[in-house]
Amino acid sequence: MKTKILFLAFALVSALMSGCASGPSFATYKASIPPLKPEQGRIYLYRTTVLGAALSPVIKVNGTDIGASKAQGFLYYDCAPGEYVIETSTEVTRKLSLVIAKEQERYVRLNVSMGFFVGHVYPELVENAIGAKEIQDCKYTGK
Amino acid sequence: MEPFYLRASSGQTGNMSPHTVVSGIVANSPAEQHRIGRRTPAFLAGSFVFLLLSIGCAFDVVQVKQLPVTLTATLPAPKAFLLDAGAKVTIGTGFAVNLRANTTWQEIGTTQFGEVYSTKDQVLTVEASNVYEAALVVRDGQVTGFYLLIEKKFCPATQPVALATTPQ
Numbered sequence: 001m002k003t004k005i006l007f008l009a010f011a012l013v014s015a016l017m018s019g020c021a022s023g024p025s026f027a028t029y030k031a032s033i034p035p036l037k038p039e040q041g042r043i044y045l046y047r048t049t050v051l052g053a054a055l056s057p058v059i060k061v062n063g064t065d066i067g068a069s070k071a072q073g074f075l076y077y078d079c080a081p082g083e084y085v086i087e088t089s090t091e092v093t094r095k096l097s098l099v100i101a102k103e104q105e106r107y108v109r110l111n112v113s114m115g116f117f118v119g120h121v122y123p124e125l126v127e128n129a130i131g132a133k134e135i136q137d138c139k140y141t142g143k
Numbered sequence: 144m145e146p147f148y149l150r151a152s153s154g155q156t157g158n159m160s161p162h163t164v165v166s167g168i169v170a171n172s173p174a175e176q177h178r179i180g181r182r183t184p185a186f187l188a189g190s191f192v193f194l195l196l197s198i199g200c201a202f203d204v205v206q207v208k209q210l211p212v213t214l215t216a217t218l219p220a221p222k223a224f225l226l227d228a229g230a231k232v233t234i235g236t237g238f239a240v241n242l243r244a245n246t247t248w249q250e251i252g253t254t255q256f257g258e259v260y261s262t263k264d265q266v267l268t269v270e271a272s273n274v275y276e277a278a279l280v281v282r283d284g285q286v287t288g289f290y291l292l293i294e295k296k297f298c299p300a301t302q303p304v305a306l307a308t309t310p311q
Contacts, residue, residue, distance in 0.1 A: 083293045095273040097293035124274055125266050 021073030021139035029140045033076065041081055041100035045123070046074035046135045047110040052119035055112065057088045059123075066143075069110045069121050073141035086123045091115050094122035107131020205236045205271040209296035214252045214259060221250035222258065223311035232286050233301040236271035240289065247311060248279060256297050257282030259290045269298050281306065 023029070026046075036042050045059060045066075053071040060066070062084055067075045069088055081102045087095045088110065100106060107128055113120045126134075229244040246264035253259065261267070261278040269277045269289050277289035277298065285303035290296075 085293065092272075096268075096276075097274070097291070098276040099292050122274070124270075125268050125276060127266050 021070040021141045023140035026074055026135045026138050040078050041104040043077045043106050043108055045108045046138045048134050049112050052112040055119050055121055057090050057121050060087045070141045072138055074135050074138035075142035088121040090118050090120055092120055096123035098125050207269055207271045207298050212254045212297035214254050216252045217250050223249045224308040225311055227307040227309055230304050230306055232304045234269055234298055235301045238270040240269055256280050257287045
């Protein structure tokens with residue numbers, strides 16, 4: 001009986017850990033991020049919480065898959081100035097619409113909330129000062 | 144389609160008599176048949192409610208009200224103001240929009256609902272099930288709602304909110 005419980009606990013922890021980001025931290029990876037091109041803007045997307053670690057929905061920007069939202073992970077997306085819709089889907093689709101200007105950096109935090117069957121991951125536009133601070137401990141999960 | 148039999152208890156295998164089946168559940172004794180027979184309607188009703196709830200949850204629960212609007216881009220000399228005191232604007236979604244004190248707002252256009260202002264001093268979004276970046280719409284010193292920058296729609300405030308401002 002004990003062996004079964006241990007096995008189940010191990011399987012559960014493994015499943016949860018597999019949803020966590022495992023790349024280099026932002027602080028480490030920052031030097032590898034190319035400088036922003038003058039005619040472009042940049043969106044940082046990050047997820048600080050370990051809540052719902054097993055959830056790693058695809059992040060779409062204007063319908064294009066740019067990677068997965070993993071617990072404690074981050075990625076960035078360089079784009080032309082314009083209007084963008086960021087969406088993540090679990091049992092429901094959550095969207096954020098925002099404007100990106102030339103040479104502008106913006107931070108989008110991916111929050112997790114309770115769902116009916118599974119949690120919801122929803123994007124939230126945050127102040128740059130907050131985003132730049134919160135992203136520091138997140139690990140790179142980009143393609 | 145083959146009928147589905149679910150055994151209510153152990154101890155009997157093989158062919159099942161049709162009269163022992165109650166809504167797909169097989170009872171082994173008259174007492175058990177009676178017990179299952181009494182519980183099945185409640186079980187079915189519960190399942191039905193559960194199904195309804197789960198279907199309901201699969202959709203967006205709260206939507207931001209969006210009205211058609213025409214934005215006319217500003218003018219050579221746009222107005223600007225400093226917001227002296229913070230303000231809280233509700234839009235009927237359960238998520239209030241907080242306007243921060245000491246932020247400077249610049250006119251970007253006008254609509255039939257008022258003048259439209261944006262700021263670089265705070266992120267301004269309106270939120271329900273989804274989140275929309277927005278600009279502030281002000282008429283006669285009162286917030287009337289928000290202009291959704293991407294959707295090009297107007298989201299009205301639940302009630303106008305007076306602002307304490309200093310012209311810039």
